Amino acid sequence: MIEEVFSIELPVGERLVINKNRITGKRPLNKRIAIVTGIHGDEFEGQYICYEMARRIMEAQEMLNGIVDFYPALNPLGLDAADHKIPKLGMDLNRMFPGKKDGAMMERVAAAIVEDISGADMCLDLHASDIFVKEIPQVRVSEEFAEDLLPYARLLNTDMVWMNATATVHESTLAHTMNMLGVPSMVVEMGVGTRIDRGYGDQVVEGIFRLMKELKMWEGPVADIHYPAISTDGEVEFIRSDTIGVFFPAIAHNHYVQKGDKLGEIVSPLEGRVLEEIRAQKSGLVFTLREYPFVREGSLLARILTGIEEG
Amino acid sequence: MHKEEIYRVRSPYREDMVIQGYRFGKGEPAACIVGAIRGNEVQQMYVCSQLIRELKELETNGCINAGKKIMVIPVVNGMGVNIGKRFFGVEDMDINRSFPGMDKGDTTSRIAYEIFDEIKEYTYGIQLTSFYMTGEFVPHVRMMETGYQNASLANLFGLPYVVVRKPTPLDTKTLNYNWQNDNTAAFSLYTNKNDSIDEDSANQAVSAVLRFLTRMGIIRYESHSGYISHVLMEDDLTDVYVEKGGIFRSFVKPGEYVRYGYPIAEIRDPYEGFIKQAVIAPTSGIVFFAHTEALIAQGDMAYRLIHRLHQ
Structure with missing residues (x-):
């Protein structure tokens, strides 16, 4: 059932509306999972996952034990304009939580989202990468909650779980807020901005069903999943540009490399020459690879997960 | 005056963005003044340019005290200024949310790092x-x-006013916060404009900085004594949020006194012109902040009032 979570009046003939789709199975009081996406308006991967999850659950609703709430568009103005942030305000919605019920417009939106999800037994916040780099499906959890979340994160059929320690950034996010409120919450990230990779989407959908099985919310069949590599910040090698130009990757994304392998090159369109060859400093899995060709000094080109072997 | 290059950001398609520092006097790093970190901070850039003009004259006249060094950085995000973008680069990053920065981080983080490395030793930061x-x-x-x-x-x-604000997690990445954490006495100075120039307000800011530098024994400069500032906690301000979206017509300006129960603005329907909401002062006091755009959304902040303060 489509429900309006929150609405607020824009200046000219329109409301900003947050909708959710609540699918209720047997024993609604059993458990509730919230699947949210669209906090960043240029990240569309979650749209497919919401669609596919809802479609499959509705086809076999008798298998559902509890409630699944889908929130496909938490930043509807951003999604409509493919804007990562909140249009006009220029702020990142995922740095505004827990919001403020009697605050400014988007603070109220954030507070309403938090209030609506509160009490759920699990929250999954689905993100694509931004438009600059492509990511393999991964779960990101802050170290603060890792002990509680890792058993669930492993079930999501992603390739990797990244325990990330940047607390400053996490503190204003939806996932951090919900975890602080006692709702186990995980961020799932995959793909690249403004695109949908249905292969990645299907992979995560299977993982969500597996997680729901674990939570005793899904009685239907679930596919075999593979378990992710678990990593910490120390095992991730960041490769950044030392020059300006246009980056051409020399490898495929989600690819194992050996130390010294060529990852790509940065060229000058004006001068017609290669400015820099990018080589792996360590062996491992290239789980992040640049998609956006223009680079400056410091631009992220790739991230390599070290300390794992090609499987 | 000595002009020095603090950091250079190169671009394949534009001229380099050179962050210039203007140094006056020699000796201990006494005071540093930073202007347009955002691309729309035209007034802030203007204030710094006028400060540089004054300090140049003061230095020529021997009015920079011996053993005191002053640095002024009028523009940080010059690329943003020239294309009318508040934040930096295609990533649309806020440099003032990137401090203290990382020397091997992304481009914005490197800019913040290099600036902070140059200015963190100053006793006073403005x-x-x-x-x-x-x-x-x-x-x-x-x-x-x-x-x-x-x-x-x-x-x-x-x-006229000093405001003390409790930092949120996001504030921990600002220049002001990091200056203070690094033992610089840091102040953020707000005038009444950003992307346009208000001569009176700019002159007031220039005088305020020169007055402060005089009182701290850094320069010799005869000026009016200014105000005995009223110190406020930001949480004590009374925020006025509107309950309707539409065309915003304000009746009061910053600095004006308003009476409890009197209308201070109205919101008109953008199609039919009728008054949708009369905004009433919830308290008597001074207008500290006023929304100035023609349009307003439901829940937006129209004013911040200094509760029960008389002119």
């Missing part, structure tokens, strides 16, 4: 800055409550 919401303030000095703040020092600018 940032001309702007609020994330569009609107006008009464000129004031703002400090973060980090435990290191000193409101009585802020009084020495002689501006």
Whole structure:
């Protein structure tokens, strides 16, 4: 059932509306999972996952034990304009939580989202990468909650779980807020901005069903999943540009490399020459690879997960 | 005056963005003034340019005290200024949310790192800055409550108000917060404009900075004594949010006194012109901040009032 979570009046003939789709199975009081996406308006991967999850659950609703709430568009103005942030305000919605019920417009939106999800037994916040780099499906959890979340994160059929320690950034996010409120919450990230990779989407959908099985919310069949590599910040090698130009990757994304392998090159369109060859400093899995060709000094080109072997 | 290059950001398609520092005097790093970190902070850039003009003259006349060094950085995000973008680069990053930065981080983080590395040793740090919401303030000095703040020092600018703000997690990435954490007495100075120039308000800011530098024994400069500042906690301000969206017509300006129960603005329907909401002053006091855009959304902040303060 489509429900309006929150609405607020824009200046000219329109409301900003947050909708959710609540699918209720047997024993609604059993458990509730919230699947949210669209906090960043240029990240569309979650749209497919919401669609596919809802479609499959509705086809076999008798298998559902509890409630699944889908929130496909938490930043509807951003999604409509493919804007990562909140249009006009220029702020990142995922740095505004827990919001403020009697605050400014988007603070109220954030507070309403938090209030609506509160009490759920699990929250999954689905993100694509931004438009600059492509990511393999991964779960990101802050170290603060890792002990509680890792058993669930492993079930999501992603390739990797990244325990990330940047607390400053996490503190204003939806996932951090919900975890602080006692709702186990995980961020799932995959793909690249403004695109949908249905292969990645299907992979995560299977993982969500597996997680729901674990939570005793899904009685239907679930596919075999593979378990992710678990990593910490120390095992991730960041490769950044030392020059300006246009980056051409020399490898495929989600690819194992050996130390010294060529990852790509940065060229000058004006001068017609290669400015820099990018080589792996360590062996491992290239789980992040640049998609956006223009680079400056410091631009992220790739991230390599070290300390794992090609499987 | 000595002009020095603090950092250079190269671009394949544009000329380099050179962050220039203007140094006056020699000796201990006494005071640093930073202007347009955002690309729309035109007034802030203007204030710094006028300061540089004054300091140049003062230095020629031997009025920079011996053993004291002053640095002014009028523009940080010059690329943003030239294309009318508040934040930096295609990634649209806020440099003032990137401090203290990382030398091997992304481009924005490197800019912040190099600037901070240059200016962190100064005893006093003054940032001309702007609020994330569009609107006008009464000129004031703002400090973060980090435990290191000193409101009585802020009084020495002689501006009408000093505001002490409790930092949120996001604030921990600002220049002001990091300056204070690094033992610089840091002040954010707000005038009433950002992307346009208000001569009177700019002159007031220039005088305030020169007055402060005089009182701290850094320069010799005869000026009016200014105000004995009224010190406020930001949480004590009365925020006025609107309950309707539409065309915003304000009846009061920053600095004006309003009476409890009197209308201070109205919101008109954008199609039919009727009054949708009469905005009533919830308290008597001084207008500290006023929304200045023609349009307003439901829940937006129209005013911040200094409760029960008379002119």
